[in-house]
Amino acid sequence: MSGHSKWHNIQASKGKADNARGKIFTKIGRELMVAVKTGGADPSSNAKLRDVIAKAKQNNMPNDNITRSIKKASGELGNVNYEEITYEGYGVGGSALIVKCLTDNKNRTAGDVRHTFDKYGGNLGSLGCVSYLFDNKGVLTIEKTDKIKEEELVDLCLEADAEDVVNDDDVFEVITTPTNFSPVKEFLENRGYVFSRTAMLLIPQNTIELTIAQQENFEKLVNALEDLDDVQDVYHNVELKCEEENE
Secondary structure, X not given: OOOOOOOOXXXXXXXXXXXXXXXXXXXXXXXXXXXXXXXXXXXXXXXXXXXXXXXHHHOOXXXXXXXXXXXXXOOEOEOOOOEEEEEEEEOHHHOEEEEEEEXXXXXXXXXXXXXXXXXXXXXXXXXXXXXXXEEEEEEEEEEOOOOOOHHHHHHHHHHOOOOEEEEEOOEEEXXXXXXXXXXXXXXXXXXXXXXXXXXEEEEEOOOEOOOHHHHHHHHHHHHHHHOOOOEEEEEXXXXXXXXXXXX
């Protein structure tokens, strides 16, 4: 259970446009509200809500913000309905993008996403045009320490029915199916493991490389999409190069 991390740079630009803490909290707040709407306000019986709460805490979201979002979804603080919408399209050099949104106005979101693709030379496609190039996986990231032994971690992950363990630089990444994401997470937490990040990700089956000029344009597209209020996540299949690698 080892191998190269195919997604090491897939979201390397994530956070550049979302560097404002308030924007991050707003996006997580919407995820909390959707989780409550679909599965109830009790984290003990709503696995999706538990996962989003964990994500909120990993991003240092105050407990008051978390509670407020849950109450909003429960109708205690008004009633706002957000819908999950996915857009797919193409960027420069044959790159593929999937844009996950939560919105209370589909027409506004569709217009914003289409305009952003057009502005940076991309094309918004139909649903399903690129999603077949990606796999939906759970990724549990564990920072390496002297106390963590790879062989022991691998054995536990096999016992928990995880798909893979990737030894990647200064972290281990435990890969799961969507169904086993929460059970594997809880299994390892009960054995003392702490995660620096837990997330469900769309991981490309293969990555492509762009020229320096193409990558600059592509990163502008990704950053502009991520900066849209209704956009939660942007996934793509480009292997982003650091500036040092381009010199």
